[in-house]
Amino acid sequence: MEYDSMLDRAIEETPEIDGTSERFEVPDPEVRQEGNTTVFENFQAVCRRLDREPDHVMQFLQNDVGTSGHIDESGRARLTGAFDAARIGNGIDEYVEQYVLCPECGLPDTRLEREQGAIIRRCEACGARSPVEN
Template structure:
């Protein structure tokens, strides 16, 4: 079997992946103020959509917003300070760019894996691996 035959066979066996932008939508943050706290009501739905651990997303938000906070028993993020929806949305977009979408193909089909003690992102769509910087 020559190269062209192998390439054609590989392309036939490769699943089609819809690269449309509407395939991956992160819910807009549902934010409300509660005294000196900002409550991110749909945090758990966002984490589920991102397919990431809630603690990792929470730590990123705290670092980006320069605050502290916790996740309550209902799965809401409670952040100290007054943060508007747009500020949290911008932080989420940075998270998606750095920790969810593949740097090679741009698809959100990634998972975290630990390799030699280093946390890496592996794309299940194209097989690319990249470091997370954490």
């Protein structure tokens, strides 16, 4: 009987999951050139949708496109160099693949955790835990 009550409690505490990654859409990057700088206007909206820290996303983008940059006081990403929306979008897609989507179930319901110096992607939908490459 104790098992049944524990099972009931586990089911009650399990979050409702849609069961499809189709509900996960990242906004297309809105970029414009400002001299020799690419301004990623909707950077904060993209980070909110990914449910990731802007600094982490920015660091990945800088490495991906091979440039330096910063987040300005308005929350926009400013990357040194000229990059079109497609190039920034490809970088965001790679970030999603590496840090957001669960490799087991394909859902975006993941959290990044540090464990013994490594970054682990923990899925809240299926419970999978997988290391991510730094």
